[in-house]
Amino acid sequence: MIPNMNPGQMKKLMQQMGIKNTEVPATRVVIESSEGNLIVENPSVTMIEMGGQKTLQIMGDIHEEKVGENNKKAHKQEGEQSDVELVMEKARCSKEDAEKALKQSNGDIVEAIMLAEKE
Numbered sequence: 001m002i003p004n005m006n007p008g009q010m011k012k013l014m015q016q017m018g019i020k021n022t023e024v025p026a027t028r029v030v031i032e033s034s035e036g037n038l039i040v041e042n043p044s045v046t047m048i049e050m051g052g053q054k055t056l057q058i059m060g061d062i063h064e065e066k067v068g069e070n071n072k073k074a075h076k077q078e079g080e081q082s083d084v085e086l087v088m089e090k091a092r093c094s095k096e097d098a099e100k101a102l103k104q105s106n107g108d109i110v111e112a113i114m115l116a117e118k119e
Helices: 007-016 067-089 095-104 111-119
Strands: 019-024 027-031 035-048 052-068
Touching: 007 019, 067 095, 067 111, 095 111
Parallel strands: none
Antiparallel strands: 019 035, 027 035, 035 052
16 A cells, blocks of 8 residues: 655656656547447546556546447448459559449459459
């Protein structure tokens, strides 16, 4: 148990132990997951570095946001768009050819690239 210490003594002890605290000037923190998001409003964020590892301590007003179908569709469309761009780049083909190849390959990017290269 640590006896009553003032903040200055605590900071000096932490420095001796190789622990570094840094305040992060965050205005909002979002933790995304497949089931929803945790939103931290008015956060107080501290980055703690010790032994080469960094951890974040986050405090604030927390609320949960469930992922709706609209969000899932938007993420799927973003992924499909990046797939099209990747096929276009690798196969050096048009957007239409890339979309057609992805449809024929049921979304398999490698197969789509090979199909688009043949056309």
